Amino acid sequence: xxxxxxxxxxxxxxxxxxxxxxxxxxxxxxxxxxxxxxxxxxxxxxxxxxxxxxxxxxxxxxxxxxxxxxxxxxxxxxxxxxxxxxxxxxxxxxxxxxxxxxxxxxxxxxxxxxxxxxxxxxxxxxxxxxxxxxxxxxxxxxxxxxxxxxxxxxxxxxxxxxxxxxxxxxxxxxxxxxxxxxxxxxxxxxxxxxxxxxxxxxxxxxxxxxxxxxxxxxxxxxxxxxxxxxxxxxxxxxxxxxxxxxxxxxxxxxxxxxxxxxxxxxxxxxxxxxxxxxxxxxxxxxxxxxxxxxxxxxxxxxxxxxxxxxxxxxxxxxxxxxxxxxxxxxxxxxxxxxxxxxxxxxxxxxxxxxxxxxxxxxxxxxxxxxxxxxxxxxxxxxxxxxxxxxxxxxxxxxxxxxxxxxxxxxxxxxxxxxxxxxxxxxxxxxxxxxxxxxxxxxxxxxxxxxxxxxxxxxxxxxxxxxxxxxxxxxxxxxxxxxxxxxxxxxxxxxxxxxxxxxxxxxxxxxxx
Ligand code: KIV
Ligand code: ZN
Numbered sequence: 271x272x273x274x275x276x277x278x279x280x281x282x283x284x285x286x287x288x289x290x291x292x293x294x295x296x297x298x299x300x301x302x303x304x305x306x307x308x309x310x311x312x313x314x315x316x317x318x319x320x321x322x323x324x325x326x327x328x329x330x331x332x333x334x335x336x337x338x339x340x341x342x343x344x345x346x347x348x349x350x351x352x353x354x355x356x357x358x359x360x361x362x363x364x365x366x367x368x369x370x371x372x373x374x375x376x377x378x379x380x381x382x383x384x385x386x387x388x389x390x391x392x393x394x395x396x397x398x399x400x401x402x403x404x405x406x407x408x409x410x411x412x413x414x415x416x417x418x419x420x421x422x423x424x425x426x427x428x429x430x431x432x433x434x435x436x437x438x439x440x441x442x443x444x445x446x447x448x449x450x451x452x453x454x455x456x457x458x459x460x461x462x463x464x465x466x467x468x469x470x471x472x473x474x475x476x477x478x479x480x481x482x483x484x485x486x487x488x489x490x491x492x493x494x495x496x497x498x499x500x501x502x503x504x505x506x507x508x509x510x511x512x513x514x515x516x517x518x519x520x521x522x523x524x525x526x527x528x529x530x531x532x533x534x535x536x537x538x539x540x541x542x543x544x545x546x547x548x549x550x551x552x553x554x555x556x557x558x559x560x561x562x563x564x565x566x567x568x569x570x571x572x573x574x575x576x577x578x579x580x581x582x583x584x585x586x587x588x589x590x591x592x593x594x595x596x597x598x599x600x601x602x603x604x605x606x607x608x609x610x611x612x613x614x615x616x617x618x619x620x621x622x623x624x625x626x627x628x629x630x631x632x633x634x635x636x637x638x639x640x641x642x643x644x645x646x647x648x649x650x651x652x653x654x655x656x657x658x659x660x661x662x663x664x665x666x667x668x669x670x671x672x673x674x675x676x677x678x679x680x681x682x683x684x685x686x687x688x689x690x691x692x693x694x695x696x697x698x699x700x701x702x703x704x705x706x707x708x709x710x711x712x713x714x715x716x717x718x719x720x721x722x723x724x725x726x727x728x729x730x731x732x733x734x735x736x737x738x739x740x741x742x743x744x745x746x747x748x749x750x751x752x753x754x755x756x757x758x759x760x761x762x763x764x765x766x767x768x769x770x771x772x773x774x775x776x777x778x779x780x781x782x
Contacts, residue, residue: 274517274528275493276510277311277469278304280542281326282342283507284497285315287548289717289736289743293767294326296545299652300498301330303541307534309337309510313366313495316342317356318349321775324356331360338404340364345394354401364404366436367394371409371423373416384419388426395430406434408471413437413444417452421459428462434493435466439482442475442505450485457490469493472508474500479508484516487524498542499550499557511535511556511588519583536589537614544649547734547745549721556588589614596640599633613641615648625651635751636728646723646730646749650759653747658683658769658779659709661762666754668697676700678758680708698757705761710780711768713739720753733760737768744768 281297284290292300297314304312314330315323331339339360343353345367357363369391370380376387391407398405407427412420424435437456439449453470457463470486470493472479483494500509514530521527539557543550552559562585564570572579586592591613597605606626610617617625628647633639663679677691678701690707694700702715717736722729731753735746744767748759772779 271467271492272526273492274487274526275310275467275469276514276528276530277313277340277493277495278307278309278497278510279313279471279495279507280304280497280501280510281330282313282315283471283495283503284501284542284546286503287501287506287546288504289745290501290546290548291743291745292326292545293655293771294322294329296653297326298329298333300538300541300545301334303534303538304498305334305336306531307538308529308531310529311338311340311364311493313340313342317353318344322771324352327356328359331357331363335361338362338364340366340406342366342368343398345369345390347394347397350394350398350401354398358401362404363402364406364434365398365402366406366408367391367398367432368408368410368438369394370411371419372411372414374414375411384422388423391423391427392430395427395432399431403431403433405432406436406469407432408436408438410438411440413439413449413452414441417455417459420452421456424456424460424466425462428460428466433466434469436469436471436493436495437486437491438471438495439473439479440471442473442479444472444478444482445476446478446481446485449482450489453486453489453491467492469495471495473503474505474507477505479506480512480516483508483513484524487517487526498538499548499554501542501546501548509555511539515556515583515588518587532587533589534614536591540645540649541652544645544652544747547736547747549734556583561585562590591641596638597629597633597644598638599630601629601633601639609641609644610648613644613648617648617651621651632730632751636730640724642723643730646732649747650749653763655763655766656770657762657766658773659688659762659766661758662687664701664755664758666697666700668700674700676704678704678708680705680762682708697754701754701758702761705758705765709765711739711765713737713744713765713768716743718757720757723749731756733757735760735764737761737764739768742768742771744771 315327317324317327327341341353341357409423468491470491472482496508496510500506569580660681665677668674674694674697680688682688688708692703694703716738720733730749732749733756744764746760746764748756750756769779
């Protein structure tokens with residue numbers, strides 16, 4: 271088999287990243303983009319972990335029909351039955367069972383023997399097999415497990431009917447040569463190995479997730495589990511874009527291919543960045559802002575003469591839009607629509623109308639509207655949530671003499687006008703305190719960041735915040751040429767998400 275199966279786990283392991291939480295509609299948007307990207311498998315969530323995850327997996331299973339839709343599942347009968355409830359509407363469902371395998375997990379966490387683990391794994395597969403033929407099994411913490419036990423468990427789960435066996439480097443401990451040896455050992459020592467696909471799932475704690483995955487592919491693994499922008503638990507997972515582009519760019523070396531439509535990589539990366547609020551570092555391979563920028567004179571000279579001198583990939587292959595047009599206040603709907611489509615956006619008519627209005631408002635304040643500004647406007651549009659409270663007005667006074675003061679007007683449920691004012695340590699603090707006085711939804715601000723979208727004094731300021739309530743994190747994003755307004759919008763975005771989630775769980779949002 272010369273094809274490497276790309277298993278995307280952005281919506282499951284990716285969403286496990288600290289501070290990353292997406293609502294059902296956002297997960298569906300990402301799943302649709304993953305379908306455009308032509309990944310083979312989407313791990314849509316962990317249905318038994320929460321009602322929200324169950325709904326997300328079920329919704330994606332209904333609406334995304336081309337790739338395999340997979341749900342992660344504990345190895346116990348109740349979890350298997352419930353996971354199937356979420357997945358059964360899928361065109362191509364997969365149940366992904368997992369159980370710890372390393373002694374350190376068995377002794378300290380599960381308090382089970384190796385024999386018990388093998389029995390449990392076998393029985394779970396037999397039960398899941400009643401529902402679907404497509405079963406994946408993961409012996410968790412495989413890279414810290416004695417290889418002989420991995421061979422034994424792989425042999426047993428294939429006997430039970432697993433069609434994919436995934437070897438996870440759960441804690442990102444492996445080193446490429448050593449991990450490759452483990453994968454090679456599985457092919458040599460497991461006699462029924464031809465009946466299953468060997469997969470790998472590498473974490474990035476030592477920055478080796480991609481290297482370990484590629485080494486495993488060299489040794490015969492034919493499925494790689496990865497996430498867009500490499501997001502995931504702790505230091506993240508192997509990054510999809512790096513795996514896919516390494517296999518494509520070094521086809522001469524790997525002699526393998528993937529089914530990924532690489533021209534959708536940039537769109538996927540941008541969507542995940544905007545919806546999760548996890549920015550992409552400028553030097554990130556493939557999708558970072560500097561990945562295709564040449565600074566040194568010698569490099570620039572070479573690239574102008576012949577791009578291949580210093581560019582191993584054409585930015586167009588990953589869908590990075592080439593900047594040409596600059597829009598301004600005289601640009602109309604047609605030019606804006608054209609530019610959106612060149613930038614890879616496909617908005618509904620309603621979304622387009624709102625984005626166009628936002629563009630017109632911005633063009634009144636900013637002479638030139640650049641691609642990054644448009645990306646920021648669309649990100650704002652994509653992150654909209656049903657607004658219980660709408661931010662209507664903000665007025666602040668601040669400086670190094672007076673006491674920072676804010677007055678805020680919100681439009682609340684039923685169109686009610688709600689106004690208040692408060693003092694703060696700075697203008698943003700004053701705005702947030704005022705909003706809290708009106709909305710009265712207890713929460714803690716855990717993260718606040720502001721950055722400018724483009725260069726120049728008239729640039730849009732983009733604010734991303736995270737608030738926490740009852741152990742759940744909600745991300746908010748706001749953008750405006752006035753950073754106090756952007757901060758207010760970001761806070762309202764996060765608060766409205768919190769309120770919407772509480773309402774859908776039948777809980778009161780306000781302090782009684
Ligand atoms: O890292 C890990 O081991 C996992 C498994 C559930 C596959 O995410
Ligand atoms: Zn993982």
